[in-house]
Amino acid sequence: MKPKISIIIRTKNEERWISKCIDAIQTQKFKNFEIIIVDNKSTDKTIKKAKLCGVRKIISIENYLPGLALNTGIRKSSGDFIVCLSAHCIPKNNSWLTELLKNFKDEKVAGVYGRQIPMEFSKDADKRDLFLVFGLDKKIQIKDSFFHNANSMIRKKIWNKINFDNKISNIEDRIWGQEVIKKKYKLIYEPEASVYHYHGIHQDGNLTRLKNVVNIIQSQDKNFSQGNIDPNSLNIVALIPSKGKPKKFKKDNLLLYTLNAAKKSKYIKKIIVSTDNYETKKLSINEGAECPFIRPKKLSSEKINLEEVQKFSLKELEKKKIIPDLIIHLEETFPFRDSGLIDEIIETLLKNGHDTVIAAKEENGWLWKENNKKVFLRLDEGDVPRKYKKKSYIGLHGVCCATYPEYLRKGSLLGENVGLFPIKNNLSSLEIRDVKSHKKFYQFLKKNK
Numbered sequence: 059m060k061p062k063i064s065i066i067i068r069t070k071n072e073e074r075w076i077s078k079c080i081d082a083i084q085t086q087k088f089k090n091f092e093i094i095i096v097d098n099k100s101t102d103k104t105i106k107k108a109k110l111c112g113v114r115k116i117i118s119i120e121n122y123l124p125g126l127a128l129n130t131g132i133r134k135s136s137g138d139f140i141v142c143l144s145a146h147c148i149p150k151n152n153s154w155l156t157e158l159l160k161n162f163k164d165e166k167v168a169g170v171y172g173r174q175i176p177m178e179f180s181k182d183a184d185k186r187d188l189f190l191v192f193g194l195d196k197k198i199q200i201k202d203s204f205f206h207n208a209n210s211m212i213r214k215k216i217w218n219k220i221n222f223d224n225k226i227s228n229i230e231d232r233i234w235g236q237e238v239i240k241k242k243y244k245l246i247y248e249p250e251a252s253v254y255h256y257h258g259i260h261q262d263g264n265l266t267r268l269k270n271v272v273n274i275i276q277s278q279d280k281n282f283s284q285g286n287i288d289p290n291s292l293n294i295v296a297l298i299p300s301k302g303k304p305k306k307f308k309k310d311n312l313l314l315y316t317l318n319a320a321k322k323s324k325y326i327k328k329i330i331v332s333t334d335n336y337e338t339k340k341l342s343i344n345e346g347a348e349c350p351f352i353r354p355k356k357l358s359s360e361k362i363n364l365e366e367v368q369k370f371s372l373k374e375l376e377k378k379k380i381i382p383d384l385i386i387h388l389e390e391t392f393p394f395r396d397s398g399l400i401d402e403i404i405e406t407l408l409k410n411g412h413d414t415v416i417a418a419k420e421e422n423g424w425l426w427k428e429n430n431k432k433v434f435l436r437l438d439e440g441d442v443p444r445k446y447k448k449k450s451y452i453g454l455h456g457v458c459c460a461t462y463p464e465y466l467r468k469g470s471l472l473g474e475n476v477g478l479f480p481i482k483n484n485l486s487s488l489e490i491r492d493v494k495s496h497k498k499f500y501q502f503l504k505k506n507k
Contacts, residue, residue, distance in 0.1 A: 413473020
C-alpha cells in the first residue's frame with residue numbers, strides 16, 4: 059500500500075503564484091496526497107484561487123511564525139510523510155514527489171530537501187545563491203545539518219518526536235536539521251526533486267560581481283536551466299472600457315479595431331468590454347466579447363479616471379468568479395496597434411518579472427511640464443546630441459497595458475516594477491477620440507495614397 063503524503067503550503071498574498079504551484083502538484087505521477095494551506099490572513103485572491111484549484115483544507119492563522127505555521131498544518135494532516143513547500147515554488151516536473159519519497163527506504167532518514175532553480179527573471183544575487191547552494195550531486199548528510207523547507211519532505215513519525223521551533227522568526231528548517239542530526243538521523247539532498255523558485259536564500263551583494271558570477275555559471279553549466287511562466291497557462295483577460303454609444307464614422311466602428319486586436323492575441327482567454335451603454339454591449343457580444351455587467355453612469359463622469367473604472371470592472375468580474383491572472387488594459391481610441399503588439403507586451407512582462415508593462419513612444423524632442431505657477435519646466439536633458447542623450451518615453455497605457463489584478467484592486471494600473479515597451483510604428487500611438495478626428499484621419503489617408 060502506497061504511503062500518504064500531506065503537502066503543507068504556507069501563504070500570505072500569493073495569488074500570483076498559488077495556481078501555478080497547485081497545478082504543478084496536481085500533475086504529479088504520485089497521486090496519494092492531500093494539500094493543506096496555512097494562510098496568514100491573505101487580503102488578495104490567494105484563497106479564492108486555491109479553492110478554485112480544488113483545495114479544501116485551509117487553515118487561517120493570525121500571528122505568523124514559520125515553524126508554528128508548519129506545526130499547525132502538520133497537526134491537521136493525515137499523511138505518513140509531510141512536504142513543506144513555499145507557495146511561490148513550482149515543481150519542475152511530474153516526478154517531483156516520487157523523487158523526494160524514494161529516499162525514505164532507510165528508516166534513519168528524517169528529511170529530504172530538493173533542488174531550487176531560479177526563474178529567468180530572478181535577480182542575479184538570487185541566481186548565484188541558488189546555483190551555488192543547490193548543486194547537481196546528491197548528498198547524504200550525517201553531520202551537515204543544512205535543510206531547506208521551501209522544498210522538502212520529512213517523516214511524520216520523526217516530527218512527532220522533534221517538532222519545528224514555534225518561536226523563532228526564521229531558519230526553522232536549519233534548527234530542525236540540527237536537532238535530527240544530533241539524534242543520529244540522516245538528511246538527504248535530492249537534486250532530482252526540483253522546483254522553480256524566483257528568489258534566493260541570501261539578499262545582498264555587489265551587483266556587478268553577481269552578474270559576472272551568474273554569467274560564468276550559465277556559460278559553464280551544461281545542465282543550466284531557468285524557470286519561466288508560459289502565458290498559455292494563465293487566465294489572461296482583456297478589459298476594454300467604453301463610454302456611451304459606439305463611436306462610428308460611416309460604417310466604421312472604433313471599438314471593432316480594438317476587439318479585433320484582442321481576438322488576434324494567442325494568449326488572451328477572455329475579452330471583456332466594460333460599458334455603460336446597451337448598444338455598445340450588444341455590438342461587443344456580437345463581435346465575440348463578453349459584457350457581464352453594465353457600468354453605472356456615475357463612473358462615466360469626467361471626474362472619474364480610468365483606473366477607478368477598471369477597479370470597479372475587476373470587482374464585478376471577480377463577483378462572477380472570473381479571476382484573471384493578468385489584466386490587459388486596452389482603449390478603443392487607439393485603433394491602429396501593430397499586429398502582435400499585445401502578445402509581445404505579455405511576453406515581456408513574464409520574461410522580465412515586471413509588475414506592469416505599458417506601450418511607450420520614444421520621444422527625442424524637448425519635453426516640458428507646466429507647474430502650478432503656469433511656468434514651464436524642462437524635463438529632458440537639454441541640448442545634448444541625440445546619440446548621447448538619455449532616452450525619454452511617453453507612456454501609452456491606452457495602446458496596451460499588461461498588469462496584475464492586485465494593483466487594479468488598489469485603483470492603479472501600475473505596480474512598482476514598471477517596464478516600457480517601445481512601439482515600432484508611430485501609427486500605433488495615434489489616438490482617435492471622436493468622429494471629427496476619425497474623419498480627418500481618413501481624409502489624410504485618402505489624399506496620401
